[in-house]
Amino acid sequence: MSMAAEPNELRDDVLNGLQLSMQLERVWRTPSGLVGALMSVDHKVVGRRYILTAFAFLLLGGILAILMRVQLAGPEKTFLSADKYNQVFTMHGSTMMFLFAVPVMEAFAVYLVPLMVGTRNIAFPRLNAFSYWMFLFGGCFLWISFLFNVGPDVGWFSYVPLSSLQFTPTKRADVWAQMITFTEVAALAVAVEIVVTVFKLRAPGMTLDRIPLFVWAMLVTAFLVMFAMPSIMVASTSLILDRLVNTRFYDSSSGGHPLLWQHLFWFFGHPEVYIIFIPGTGMVSAILATFARRPVIGYPVVILSLIATGFLSFGLWVHHMFVTGLPQLGAALFTASSMLIAVPSGLQIFCWLATLWDGRPVYRTPLLFVIGFIVIFVLGGLSGVMVASVPIDTQVHDTYFVVAHFHYVLIGGAVFPLVGAVYYWLPKIAGRMLSERLGRWNFWLAFIGFNVAFFPMHILGLIGMPRRVYTYTADMDWAHLNLVSSGGALVFAFSFAVLLANVIYSLRKGALASDNPWNASTLEWATSSPPPPQNFDRIPVVKHRDPLWADSESLSVVAGLSAERREVLLTSLAEAEPQIREASPEPSIWPLLTAIATTIFFIGSIFTPWAVLWGTPPMAVTLIGWFWPTGSKEDEE
Amino acid sequence: MQVWVRRLLVLCMTWPLAACAGQQSALDPQGLQSEQIRHTLFIFLIVAAIVWTAVVIVLGLGLLRRKRTADQPLDLHQPFEQRSGRVVLALGIATTVVVLGLSFVSYAGQRTVFAKDENALTLKIIGHQWWWEVRYEADSPHQSFVTANEIRIPTGQPVKVELESADVIHSFWVPSLTGKMDLIPGQKNELQFTAKNAGIYRGQCAEFCGIQHAHMAFAVIAMSPDEFGRWRDHENQSANSPTDQLGKQGEALFRARGCALCHNISGTMAGGQLGPDLTHIGSRTTIAAGTLPNTSATLGAWIADPQHIKPGNLMPKMPLQSDEMIAIIHYLEQLK
Numbered sequence: 001m002s003m004a005a006e007p008n009e010l011r012d013d014v015l016n017g018l019q020l021s022m023q024l025e026r027v028w029r030t031p032s033g034l035v036g037a038l039m040s041v042d043h044k045v046v047g048r049r050y051i052l053t054a055f056a057f058l059l060l061g062g063i064l065a066i067l068m069r070v071q072l073a074g075p076e077k078t079f080l081s082a083d084k085y086n087q088v089f090t091m092h093g094s095t096m097m098f099l100f101a102v103p104v105m106e107a108f109a110v111y112l113v114p115l116m117v118g119t120r121n122i123a124f125p126r127l128n129a130f131s132y133w134m135f136l137f138g139g140c141f142l143w144i145s146f147l148f149n150v151g152p153d154v155g156w157f158s159y160v161p162l163s164s165l166q167f168t169p170t171k172r173a174d175v176w177a178q179m180i181t182f183t184e185v186a187a188l189a190v191a192v193e194i195v196v197t198v199f200k201l202r203a204p205g206m207t208l209d210r211i212p213l214f215v216w217a218m219l220v221t222a223f224l225v226m227f228a229m230p231s232i233m234v235a236s237t238s239l240i241l242d243r244l245v246n247t248r249f250y251d252s253s254s255g256g257h258p259l260l261w262q263h264l265f266w267f268f269g270h271p272e273v274y275i276i277f278i279p280g281t282g283m284v285s286a287i288l289a290t291f292a293r294r295p296v297i298g299y300p301v302v303i304l305s306l307i308a309t310g311f312l313s314f315g316l317w318v319h320h321m322f323v324t325g326l327p328q329l330g331a332a333l334f335t336a337s338s339m340l341i342a343v344p345s346g347l348q349i350f351c352w353l354a355t356l357w358d359g360r361p362v363y364r365t366p367l368l369f370v371i372g373f374i375v376i377f378v379l380g381g382l383s384g385v386m387v388a389s390v391p392i393d394t395q396v397h398d399t400y401f402v403v404a405h406f407h408y409v410l411i412g413g414a415v416f417p418l419v420g421a422v423y424y425w426l427p428k429i430a431g432r433m434l435s436e437r438l439g440r441w442n443f444w445l446a447f448i449g450f451n452v453a454f455f456p457m458h459i460l461g462l463i464g465m466p467r468r469v470y471t472y473t474a475d476m477d478w479a480h481l482n483l484v485s486s487g488g489a490l491v492f493a494f495s496f497a498v499l500l501a502n503v504i505y506s507l508r509k510g511a512l513a514s515d516n517p518w519n520a521s522t523l524e525w526a527t528s529s530p531p532p533p534q535n536f537d538r539i540p541v542v543k544h545r546d547p548l549w550a551d552s553e554s555l556s557v558v559a560g561l562s563a564e565r566r567e568v569l570l571t572s573l574a575e576a577e578p579q580i581r582e583a584s585p586e587p588s589i590w591p592l593l594t595a596i597a598t599t600i601f602f603i604g605s606i607f608t609p610w611a612v613l614w615g616t617p618p619m620a621v622t623l624i625g626w627f628w629p630t631g632s633k634e635d636e637e
Numbered sequence: 638m639q640v641w642v643r644r645l646l647v648l649c650m651t652w653p654l655a656a657c658a659g660q661q662s663a664l665d666p667q668g669l670q671s672e673q674i675r676h677t678l679f680i681f682l683i684v685a686a687i688v689w690t691a692v693v694i695v696l697g698l699g700l701l702r703r704k705r706t707a708d709q710p711l712d713l714h715q716p717f718e719q720r721s722g723r724v725v726l727a728l729g730i731a732t733t734v735v736v737l738g739l740s741f742v743s744y745a746g747q748r749t750v751f752a753k754d755e756n757a758l759t760l761k762i763i764g765h766q767w768w769w770e771v772r773y774e775a776d777s778p779h780q781s782f783v784t785a786n787e788i789r790i791p792t793g794q795p796v797k798v799e800l801e802s803a804d805v806i807h808s809f810w811v812p813s814l815t816g817k818m819d820l821i822p823g824q825k826n827e828l829q830f831t832a833k834n835a836g837i838y839r840g841q842c843a844e845f846c847g848i849q850h851a852h853m854a855f856a857v858i859a860m861s862p863d864e865f866g867r868w869r870d871h872e873n874q875s876a877n878s879p880t881d882q883l884g885k886q887g888e889a890l891f892r893a894r895g896c897a898l899c900h901n902i903s904g905t906m907a908g909g910q911l912g913p914d915l916t917h918i919g920s921r922t923t924i925a926a927g928t929l930p931n932t933s934a935t936l937g938a939w940i941a942d943p944q945h946i947k948p949g950n951l952m953p954k955m956p957l958q959s960d961e962m963i964a965i966i967h968y969l970e971q972l973k
Contacts (some may be wrong), residue, residue, distance in 0.1 A: 042689075060738050074683060081948065082848050082849060082851065082948050082949060083848055083948070083949065086845075086847075086848060086850075099909075104663075144691055153848075154845075155845050159805075159806055159844075159845070160904070161804070161805050161806070161822060162805040162806065162845070162846060162847055165848065167766075167804065167805055192851075250933075252823020252824070253823065255826075257823060258821055258822060258823065259821065259824070293710050294710050294711075294713065295710065295711070295713075297718065297721050297722070297725070298721070298722060298725050301722075301725060301726075301729075314811075323808060323816070323817050323818050323819050323843075324819045324826075325818060325819060325821070325824060325826035325827075328747060328751055330749075332740075332743070332744045332747055333739055335743050335744070335747075336736075336737070336740040339736035339737075339739060339740055340733075340736060342730060342732060342736050343732050343733050343736065346727060346729065346732040347728075347729045347732075349692065350724070350725045350726055350728045350729065353692070353695050353696060353699055354699075354721040354725060355725065356696065356699040356700060357695075357698075357699035357702070357721070358704075358721065359704070360704045371696070371700070374692070374696055375693060375696070378688070378692045378693075379689055380691055382685035382688060382689055383685070385685065385736065385739065386678065386679065386681045386685065388743075389676045389677060389681060389739070389740075389742075389743035389747075390743060390746075390747045391673065391677050391743060391746040391747045391750045391816065392674060392677055392678050392681060392743070392746075393816070394674065394750070394815070394816020394817055394818070394829060395663040395671075395674050395678070395812055395816045395817070396663070397816075397817060397843070398808060398817070398843040398844060398845075399843065462662065462663045462664050463661070463662040463663070463664060463813045464661035464662050464663065464839075464841070466810070466841055466842070466843045467843075467845070468850060468851075469850060469851035470851045471851050472851070474658075476661065502897055509893070521710065546710070546711060549709075549710045549711050551712060568816040570915070
């Protein structure tokens, strides 16, 4: 671990141009063949798989949404049975929250953050591969269970005592609780990687105040994941223990309490919303700067808002529990804290509005989705202020008003930026531009379909329609609005078909993307589209917050990294001064094998406590294999 | 234009007023509490509408206004940067003031909604999967009685409901009268409300409670204090004895065929505690927790196959001959 040159090591300063590219590509590429693919630790390969898998779950969750909207399109429909409907709404919520929204944001971070901070791979790349496999296996576990009619049916929030053994004697609640464990392991792993990547792997000169806003957003998100997810893991593990070995964490007759579950769940569940929304704001900031043709106004304000949002998000979980009989003054304080989060969110909106005010907007599809985001998200934020009020919440809680509210916030706040991000970054990821024509269709169908589907739900909630009902009678006056909503949902779903068609068509026939097709300012656009395995032939040196706008001709670069083995440059936390050269792991099959062993352990343990005994040795073996010294340079250091 | 299209347009354009016809609506308050909540809601709604409109107008103007012509993204106009920084800061402060103001509005509303009256008429409501047990308790056991899925209250008088659960979490919600409150096992919650006008107000469980959550409704029937007193006196009495042969046969079958294992009928041998009390079932407006109107036809359909009407509910299908069924229905209908 020294900067001193070792004898005979091939360094990048003696190679040039194509020679250097080819040498680094040999060193960094994923081995060929199926086994090679399974061994990959390249953040771009893993990130691509992560993104694709998350979108596959979006598709599945979306199909469930359509099934629900068909069932609710009219009164007393028998399209789905009560039992099936309850499984479907539980699967929809669980899939969208745990298998789509959080993973897809982390997936973009896995792909983009190393490129944006100018390094060759993510920190802990094998952990990253492990994370992906855990996510994939957990998601498949949930969906295969569902197809075998063991899908959870107690809601994505799985309140006790309904989810206890007494009221759900089947394995359905266990499947839900263990799926949580899978996805949380995956999410925590990515969070750690992102924090270390941002703290230690930034290109020299990328001081804290030159970090792109998207990266800041993902950094704050990673911290939220690390502090929020343990709460749900404690909750779901206690639930499994209650169900499997008769502990009494949630049993009020034995000194436990059902509200313990709600506190633990929402202490995770509210930050969860920001874990989904904050990356969305990062995407908005990135897209807005590029298409408004100027940096986002108030860079420090945006960052401080992100951090403030992160802190405040841990202080408002009780607003999900206003009707559980809490002390009135306590509840009122959570009203104030919930509303206060409107301040940092508002500040970000004001900064974006000011940026558009001064900018010269280029109306490409990503910007359309950002504009749609502002219109929809602000409405969702304002209905959020309403549900934060105790008296109003007592009426709208657990009604379609709340369903409308959080779809405005989550789809408006996260999915619109996300689709914009697909249009924005796919050229980088795949090397092809998406069709603008289809992009416009996609946007308008999504914008109109979304509002027609979800705006009527506000009214439905106020005129008395509760959530999670599989049917309603004709005399309730809810039929027309439900029909309108279902129609809108079909249009909204069709917009995703357009997106899918656009991606499939453009990957084959789309125009080739140049390195920087949008003339953007951040480092991911400084390499080829798609990037080579080593990301950059030479690590750039950053002298400006918008490096590609400041040095449009040529970036300064670092020389002296090894060209014969995987090596990254570590820099200091605040100033990003170069510190040491650090080996980066080679491809390995062990993360996959460890994930398989962990999967067997997790699934076994919902059936028998003995799985804890026989499940751990295989995990230990695979972990020993993972960390076994192989005599390579990386182990010596 | 089709009727529903017209109604829809009216509803969309004039909401929230258009929705006032609903029997289960937060926009159509019939109680002191629901009125206060709607008042708070409207204040929030107006502020929200102003803010959203302002944002969209600024967004639109920002996109449409004539732009400077410089082509370099980093060629920024410093006075604008400073000015916009100050504007953003001012708007941030304004946001803080608005949300703090709304917090106080909310708290004021909350205090009114949750104000307690010591002299309130008290009743106890116990949630079951998927029906409501309603207990009118008084100091003397002779003044106490139990009913199900139908809550009668006097108008103009504060009513306190004590909420408990026998199994999972439910939520008591009558939007026309007040907001909701959960029924949580191992915990006693309470809620107070006052009905201003006589009428039938539908309520429904608002917390997902299992397979038949959708069919866990109830009715609050507000009546004048005099009428309420008469109803209460009547309800205190044991069940009517059947007057005719068919009714007597029905009463015997009610015991013999197992109905009495789960259902109580005061003054008879039927003393089951698992299902709803049927002492005065004949005078209730609905059956199966608000699922069906109470007629001999629906009662027959329900008894013949409860699992068809409310799949997964805890009432089993009993093997009954058609003449036995007729007798039981006849008996139950006499239990006014």
